[in-house]
Amino acid sequence: MGKGENSKLKCTGCGGDVVKTYRTVDEDEEAPIGRCLSCGKEYDQYTGEFYRYFADDFTQDVGNSMFKLGLKGILGGVEYEIIGRIRMQEEDEYEKSTWDEWLAVSSDGVQHYFVEEDGELNSYEEYVPESIDLESDTSSIIFEGKKINRDTAYSGRIVFFEGELTWKPEIGEAVTCYDFKKDGRNFTIEQTDDEVSVTMGVTVSYKDYIQAFGREDVRKSYENTMSKRRLYRTGSFIFTAGAMLSFILAIYSYASYETVKNVMVGKSVITSNEPVSENSQSSYFSQVVYGPFELSRKNGLYDVDIYIDEKVQRLNLSWQSFRFMLLKEDNFKKATDSQTGIAVLKNLFSEIDALKDPLESYTMAGDFWDEKGVDSEGTWHENDLRGSSSFVIDEPGKYYAYLELYSEKKREIDSVKYSLTAAGSVRYYLIAAVLMIVLIIVNITKARMYNELPFDVASK
Amino acid sequence: MAKYIAIALILLGGGFAMSHFLVGYPRAGNDYISKHREMRKSIRHGSGFIAGGPRGFRGGK
Numbered sequence: 001m002g003k004g005e006n007s008k009l010k011c012t013g014c015g016g017d018v019v020k021t022y023r024t025v026d027e028d029e030e031a032p033i034g035r036c037l038s039c040g041k042e043y044d045q046y047t048g049e050f051y052r053y054f055a056d057d058f059t060q061d062v063g064n065s066m067f068k069l070g071l072k073g074i075l076g077g078v079e080y081e082i083i084g085r086i087r088m089q090e091e092d093e094y095e096k097s098t099w100d101e102w103l104a105v106s107s108d109g110v111q112h113y114f115v116e117e118d119g120e121l122n123s124y125e126e127y128v129p130e131s132i133d134l135e136s137d138t139s140s141i142i143f144e145g146k147k148i149n150r151d152t153a154y155s156g157r158i159v160f161f162e163g164e165l166t167w168k169p170e171i172g173e174a175v176t177c178y179d180f181k182k183d184g185r186n187f188t189i190e191q192t193d194d195e196v197s198v199t200m201g202v203t204v205s206y207k208d209y210i211q212a213f214g215r216e217d218v219r220k221s222y223e224n225t226m227s228k229r230r231l232y233r234t235g236s237f238i239f240t241a242g243a244m245l246s247f248i249l250a251i252y253s254y255a256s257y258e259t260v261k262n263v264m265v266g267k268s269v270i271t272s273n274e275p276v277s278e279n280s281q282s283s284y285f286s287q288v289v290y291g292p293f294e295l296s297r298k299n300g301l302y303d304v305d306i307y308i309d310e311k312v313q314r315l316n317l318s319w320q321s322f323r324f325m326l327l328k329e330d331n332f333k334k335a336t337d338s339q340t341g342i343a344v345l346k347n348l349f350s351e352i353d354a355l356k357d358p359l360e361s362y363t364m365a366g367d368f369w370d371e372k373g374v375d376s377e378g379t380w381h382e383n384d385l386r387g388s389s390s391f392v393i394d395e396p397g398k399y400y401a402y403l404e405l406y407s408e409k410k411r412e413i414d415s416v417k418y419s420l421t422a423a424g425s426v427r428y429y430l431i432a433a434v435l436m437i438v439l440i441i442v443n444i445t446k447a448r449m450y451n452e453l454p455f456d457v458a459s460k
Numbered sequence: 461m462a463k464y465i466a467i468a469l470i471l472l473g474g475g476f477a478m479s480h481f482l483v484g485y486p487r488a489g490n491d492y493i494s495k496h497r498e499m500r501k502s503i504r505h506g507s508g509f510i511a512g513g514p515r516g517f518r519g520g521k
Contacts, residue, residue, distance in 0.1 A: 235464040242468035246475055253479060301482050326488060358496040362488035392482045394489035425479040432475030436468065443464075 009053050011036035018043065018053055031094040032057070045094050048172030051157050055171050058089045058096050058159040064455045065116060066206070066213060067102045069163045073212035080104040080112060080212075084163030088156035088175065099156075103165060111166070113199060114209070119456035121209060124188065124201030132189075134196065141178070143189070143198075148180050167195070206457050221452040232447035239436040239443065246433035253424035260302070260420040263293045263401065270345045273410040283406045286413050287349055291400035292329045297422050298396045306403075306418040308368050308385040313415035315370040315385060320407040322368070322387070322416060325352075325360040329398035335359055349402065361399070364389045368416075390423065 009018040016038025022030035023044065034043035034053045043049040051058075071082045084103035089096070099117035106112060113124040133142040140147045158173045178189040190197050210222045270287035277283075295302065306324055308315050335355075336344050352359055366387035373380055405416060451457060478484070486492075 231461065234461050238461070238464040238468050242472055245472060249476065249479075299482070301485060302488075328489070356497070356500065358493045358500070360492075362486070362492055389486070391486045391488040394487065394491065425482055425485070428475040428478040428483075432471040435471055439467070 009034070011039060011041055012049055013041045014039040018049075020054060025094075045089075045091055045157075048157070048170075048174065051089065051159050051172035055159045058098055059087065062087060062100075062160055065100060065102075066121075066210060066218065066453075066455055067100075067114060067116075071213055073209070075208065075212045079107040082114075082163075082213075084165040085161065086158055086165065086169055087160035089159045091155035091157050091174065098159065103163065113201070115201070116455070119458035121204050121206050122186070122201045123204045124199035127187065127198045127200035129198055132196075132198065134191070141189070143180075143187070144182065146180075146182050148178055148189075152180070153178050218453065222457070225450060225452045225457065228450045228452075229447045232443045232450065236440045236443035236447065239439045243433045243436035243440065246429045246436065250426045250429035250433065253426050253429060256422070256424040258422045260293060260295060260422060263420050264290050264417065265293065266291050266400075268340065268342065268345060269413060270342055270349060272413060273407075276406075283408060284410050286403075286405040286407070286411070287346070288403050288405075288413050289345060289400055290403070291327075292398040293401075293420075294397070295393055295399050295420070295422075296396050297393070299392060299394055300396070301390060301392050301423045301425055303388060303390050303421045303423045304364065304418060305386065305388045305421070306364075306366065306416065307387070309415050309417045310385070313412045315368055315383060317370050317372060318408040319367060319369045320405060320411055320416070321365070322406075323363060323365045323404040324418065325402040325404075326362040326391075326393075327359060327400040327402055328361050328395070329400060331359055331361075332400050349404070352402075360402070361393065362391050 010016070011018050014036060016036045018034045018036050020032060021035045023033045023042070025031045031044065032054065033045075034050055035041070043053065045051075067082050067085070069082055069085070073080055082102055082104050085100060086103075087098050087100050089098050099115060102114040102116070104112045104114060111126055115122045115124060130144050131142070132144070136142070137147075138150075140149050142148075153176050156175045156177055158169050158171055158175070160171075161169045173192065176191045178187075178191075180187055186201050186203070188199050188201065190199075207222065207226075210219055214222065266289075268289045270289065272286050273284040274286070275282060276285045304324065304326075306322060308320070335348055348359075364387070368383075368385050368387070370381075370383035370385070372382070401418065403413075403416060403418070405411070405413070487495075
């Protein structure tokens, strides 16, 4: 069995002790390397010594495989016996990225390689190409007339071997590999300093191999694993359908949005920029009533949006607060005895908060502001020119809107506008859709990750 | 599988019911009037709320 052993961590240059340390490769990533304590020589993953020193890092799970030496199984009527194995580490990866090549010999004497990588299993057999040219072109190799770019090559390093192999491998030995397809078949060329091997293979189902090579408990674990994964996939399909249905209902609900027309007609200005002072703060006070307008939906949801129309007047580094009230026509007329004079309205609204029975059907308040200043990042200019709210109105009918405004400076009353929209509730459909998307992700992850086996099996 | 169907139906049904009955939205109209009538009974006359109404913080409250 070929494994690097810590007791042999000696520098090949000076014989000094080599210790494991790290080299910064990116801003926040560190790659493991070996460094001689005497001469400072470094061994990274592109040196054979690195793997001899640190092979253990890549071999801790060598026992987690469906195969093991001496295992026999019958596939397609042919009996195979596992006789050897090498484990390769991808050279460009400094974290573990390995694959295992299991050598099997069939009862008729033919060699096979079963390659396990990332939960997938491929079966390869030796292939003798009609022609192969590895040398005449510096940028590509020619395989039976097919050009294979050398840039597609990747390197592996042997980090573990066991059993009877057809050559004597060494830990850290580099192998250059080319994986490609030709005529619908998978080929791999593996090239070392001494030899070139060509194998042709197919991706095979773990199921067939577990049935052929696996013990009863492994077969049972495999069936349980696949059954659970199917269940999780079914769950993800169900939640996908549910999420789509939720989105459709949200769109349908959104389609019912309808702007209430003529909400700013019938304007009656009660007060305009009247100076007031309270708690030693001076401001300007305005009142205006709009309406009547029709809110036609019984138990309908409405959105009210109140905003500064800067086309009329910019807020320009000042503030303005507002109070919006919705007044049912019947109640309003009753309170004013159907009189519309400004004095009557002024008297009514000066007492509106003291009425025993609220006159308004709904109210909301808020502020608009526009500010600028200087901080460590330079000058800033921010504002909030909009306020909105949603409410459910129980009785359809005609309504008035009352706007009460306080401002730092004199302001055009027409610069504050509002709109009313008959709305549909979308939020709960979206919440349901988001929850189902979370469940989809959970189930897809479980469908990929669930595993009762001691080795990785892809979901195929 | 029945568990997944049940969860999906609960989420869909819950979303539909809460949307249909407009759960969580402020109620205007008679509900508002009743609620504020009770509030006003409990507020002493002459307090800031009665005198000036709910203005924003920049309105001098």
